[in-house]
Amino acid sequence: MNDPRIKRYRLSFALLALLLVLLLALNAGVGSTALGGAELWRALLHREEGGMAARILWSIRLPRLLSAALLGGALAVAGYLLQTFFSNPIAGPFVLGISSGAKLLVALTMIGCLSRGLVMRAWVMVAAAFLGSLLCMGAILLVARKMRGMAMLIVCGVMIGYVCSAITEIAVSFAEDSNIVNLHNWSMGSFAGIGWGDVGFAALLVLLCLGWAMLLSKPMGAYQLGEGYARNMGVNVRSFRLQLILLSSLLAAAVTAFAGPISFVGVAVPHLIKSLFGTAQPRRMIPACFLGGAVFCLGCDLLARMAFAPMELSISSVTAVFGAPVVIAMLLRRQKR
Amino acid sequence: MENPILYTENLSVGYGADPVLRELCLQAQPGKILTLVGPNGAGKTTLLKTLMHELPPLAGAIWLDGRELERMREREIARLSAAVLTERPEPELMRCFEVVAAGRYPHTGTLGLLSEADKDIVRESMxxxxxxxxxxxxxxxxxxxxxxxxxxxxxxxxxxxxxxLDEPTSFLDLRHKLDFLSLLRQLARSRGIAVILSLHELDLAQKFSDRLLCLRDGKIDRSGSPEEIFAGDYPERLYGVEQGTYDVRFGSVEPPALGGAPRIFVLGGGGSGIPVYRALHRKGIPFAAGVLPENDMDLPVARALAARVFTDRAFEPVGEAAVAQALAVLSNCEGLILCPERLGSQLAANRALLDYAGEHGLLLDRKGLELP
Incomplete structure (x- = not known):
């Protein structure tokens, strides 16, 4: 088909894929020990006998770049789902306080486990984060039922986020000294220090959620016309909304459990992707947002590592620097219309 | 009569435990338009929402295509009944084609991909x-x-x-109201679709409906063909109109007449008096109108707005007796306004009024009074 729109979708997907490959390679190669193309290739193929380069690549860079890609993608999709749910283009896991809720419960669980000398397993972290996300989501839903208007919803979300962050801070300041460094790094958000086991678990979880989201793309499309029309077309609205909540909370929880709270990706990326594709069709947006989130977070992580090397920035401050202006630009453009 | 597409048995609708409407029995026939009318808050939207399966019925049953609505799956309902709602969707980045194509929802597969046949139907509908x-x-x-x-x-x-359709014409201007309802009329007929809609515009309801259902005080106040409903002053009673009148023949709404003794006599006829009646009414000047045959087109407006109206038999020239009565009132007026360009044979007797006004200096200049 020679439809110009189809062509645009294909080109956009190709562009995202190209950027993804490029950034994956850059993230693998760039660092305190730079690895060239040939070196990288050899290290990738010979994990055992590749020497120093292979060890750096396999034990440090690969898990980090894979988690940045997976979790970044998950965050963008979570944002897109929340925007669909609230019919609000600036909704996202961070602005609505959902990430902070997840952070709070993970921090509390972490302190509890570490002080008893228990090792936190990945699924425990995710479960705690999921519970935190759901609690905050519940609070937001109560607020959303009481008032209309997208600005108020966001203000409430930000407030809930602050409350959760404050409690987290308090909990962290009472934690034992040995835990603080660990907790502090994590609560600022970082893709560093995620092991292969966690990456595997995160990949499984995120890809399952992605598949689930794709299955919801049809009712999501109908829901874009509003709840009444969706119901009239045969969408079981109650079940659909519940699935959206669970799915977006699960995605946000996975990200927070492994990388801490990361700001603005959930709002900025879906917006950039929609503008790039010129459509909001869910079955195209879900994979595209995933790719876009992966590209965005890989780029930000690269900057976080390299901008002031050897000092490392928190990922959230980099995503905020790039994400917040996008959100402001989007708001300005909407105002004009 | 054909089998109805939808009918209800003693249906009660409302939110929570309190029914807004009770014991409704209605039916929608293929190819026919059933219009719900009634004052604000009578429950038109609530009833439509219940028929759309958006609200559960509080009592009674709804039968859609021979099956009970409450026992049907969402998809089955969506294949039989479709809606135009009052909510105004504002989907981001959605083309019109996509919005229309969304209607294929109950017919497409898990991922909602459109087949060529689906696209043809979208195109045809558009x-x-x-x-x-x-x-x-x-x-x-x-x-x-x-x-x-x-x-x-x-x-x-x-x-x-x-x-x-829930008040589908609310946001439309006159031309688009007419276009939309004509289209609906034509679709119902050509495709044999049963249509149920709510309308605020009584005049349009009268002209485009096969049947009307008048909702008031928690029940069906009256139902029937437009001719049955629009007999006498029923529309005024339905809406509890106390100020003003509703002309059932033309569907025109008039404000209440001004009371008091007429200050000006309007000699109208053949439609020429209407703008003058309205202008005087706006200015708050009580007036008398006449003498008009019963079939004159000025008469409905004169009856609604004038303090006094003088008439004579239809299809006959105005008689001397009626003019004599009018003359008595004219003598107490401040002036007379002549509206028609010529009186012709039917209004010829009115010349007596004109002559009287001329002799007594009562003939008024319309321009001077800022009248049309």
Whole structure:
């Protein structure tokens, strides 16, 4: 088909894929020990006998770049789902306080486990984060039922986020000294220090959620016309909304459990992707947002590592620097219309 | 009579435990338009929402195509009944084609991909309501009239046997109201779709409906053909109109007449008096109108607005007796306004009024009074 729109979708997907490959390679190669193309290739193929380069690549860079890609993608999709749910283009896991809720419960669980000398397993972290996300989501839903208007919803979300962050801070300041460094790094958000086991678990979880989201793309499309029309077309609205909540909370929880709270990706990326594709069709947006989130977070992580090397920035401050202006630009453009 | 697409048995509708409407029995026939009318808050929207399966019935049953609505699956309902709602969707980055294509929902597979046959139906629906040229425009950037047509095309895409429309003409101007209802009329007839809609415009309801259902005080106050409903002063009673009148023949609404002794006599006839009656009424000047044959087109407005009206038998020249009565009132007036360019044979007797006014200096200049 020679439809110009189809062509645009294909080109956009190709562009995202190209950027993804490029950034994956850059993230693998760039660092305190730079690895060239040939070196990288050899290290990738010979994990055992590749020497120093292979060890750096396999034990440090690969898990980090894979988690940045997976979790970044998950965050963008979570944002897109929340925007669909609230019919609000600036909704996202961070602005609505959902990430902070997840952070709070993970921090509390972490302190509890570490002080008893228990090792936190990945699924425990995710479960705690999921519970935190759901609690905050519940609070937001109560607020959303009481008032209309997208600005108020966001203000409430930000407030809930602050409350959760404050409690987290308090909990962290009472934690034992040995835990603080660990907790502090994590609560600022970082893709560093995620092991292969966690990456595997995160990949499984995120890809399952992605598949689930794709299955919801049809009712999501109908829901874009509003709840009444969706119901009239045969969408079981109650079940659909519940699935959206669970799915977006699960995605946000996975990200927070492994990388801490990361700001603005959930709002900025879906917006950039929609503008790039010129459509909001869910079955195209879900994979595209995933790719876009992966590209965005890989780029930000690269900057976080390299901008002031050897000092490392928190990922959230980099995503905020790039994400917040996008959100402001989007708001300005909407105002004009 | 054909089998109805939808009928209800002692249906009660409302929110929570309190029924807004009780014991409703109604039916929608294929190819016919059933219009719900009634004052604000009578429960038109609540009833429609219940028929759309958006609200559960509080009592009684709804039967859709021979099956009870409450026992049907969402998808089965969506294949039989489609709606145009009052909510105004503002989907981001959605083209008109996509909005209409959304109506294929109950017919497509798990991922909602459109087959060529689906696309043909979308195209056909858009052509039927005359919006195919809008297919690539963003939905948020079209006019209200176009939007309603598109939403109708979307509903048609569901290939329903029943269309439910909640005040579909509310945001439309006069021309688009007429266009939309004519289109609906034609669709009902050509496709054999049963239509149930609610309307605020009584005059339009009268002209486009096969049956009317008047809702008031928690029940069906009256139902029947427009001719049955629009007999006598029923519309005024339905809406509890106390100020003013509603002319059932023309569907025109008039404010209440000004009381008191007439200050000006308007000599009208053949439609020439109407603008003058209205202008005097606006200025708050009580007036008398006459002498008009009973079939004169000035008469309905004169009856609604004038303090006194003088008439004589229809299809006959105005008689001397009626003019004599009018003359008595004219003698107490401050002036007379002559409206028609010539009196002709039917109004000839009115010349006596004109002569009297001329002799007594009562003949008024319309321009001087800032009258039309």
């Amino acid at each position: 052509e039927l309501v005359g919006v195919f040229e809008l297919r690539d425009r963003p939905f948020t950037q079209i006019s209200d009239g176009q939007r309603q047509r598109l939403l109708l095309a979307r509903a048609l895409c569901q290939e329903p046997k029943l269309l439910l």
